[in-house]
Amino acid sequence: MLDPTSYGALNLPQTQVGERVQIVLPTGARTPGRITAIGPPAATGGTGRAGGAGSGGGGGSGSTPSTLLTVRPDLPRAMGADAGVPVQVALTVQSVRQVLAVPVSALLALSGGGYSVEIVLPSGAHRLIGIRTGIFASGMVQVNGPGLAPGTRVVVAS
Numbered sequence: 001m002l003d004p005t006s007y008g009a010l011n012l013p014q015t016q017v018g019e020r021v022q023i024v025l026p027t028g029a030r031t032p033g034r035i036t037a038i039g040p041p042a043a044t045g046g047t048g049r050a051g052g053a054g055s056g057g058g059g060g061s062g063s064t065p066s067t068l069l070t071v072r073p074d075l076p077r078a079m080g081a082d083a084g085v086p087v088q089v090a091l092t093v094q095s096v097r098q099v100l101a102v103p104v105s106a107l108l109a110l111s112g113g114g115y116s117v118e119i120v121l122p123s124g125a126h127r128l129i130g131i132r133t134g135i136f137a138s139g140m141v142q143v144n145g146p147g148l149a150p151g152t153r154v155v156v157a158s
Contacts, residue, residue: 020032025078117154
């Protein structure tokens with residue numbers, strides 16, 4: 001079995017031991033895991049497990065991580081045989097269910113602040129309506145506003 005792998009992050013979101021995460025391998029494949037420890041980084045440069053692109057939250061910034069996140073894969077065999085391969089860890093920091101969502105490219109910024117979307121009425125006519133936004137994720141945004149219901153057609157910028 002593989003040892004748990006430690007990852008550093010400069011801006012770690014609120015997390016707790018036992019929280020589920022997704023480990024994103026260099027191939028893009030994902031495998032589930034759990035946080036097993038959260039704490040300050042070791043005082044010495046030592047293990048080599050938190051170096052490279054895995055530290056600092058990605059991009060190989062070279063910054064010293066302020067928090068060390070230790071993650072254990074649920075399926076160690078999915079990690080492969082290479083112990084020093086840099087990976088990314090995906091945390092879900094907020095989620096909602098059963099909401100209306102539109103592509104982010106459907107949002108129109110209003111000059112006074114806020115957003116609107118252009119809806120297509122059953123007659124084929126178009127109308128702008130003011131909306132409130134919620135969570136943004138994967139190119140989509142949660143929306144709420146008068147005239148929006150499941151199946152409402154919105155215009156999306158191309």
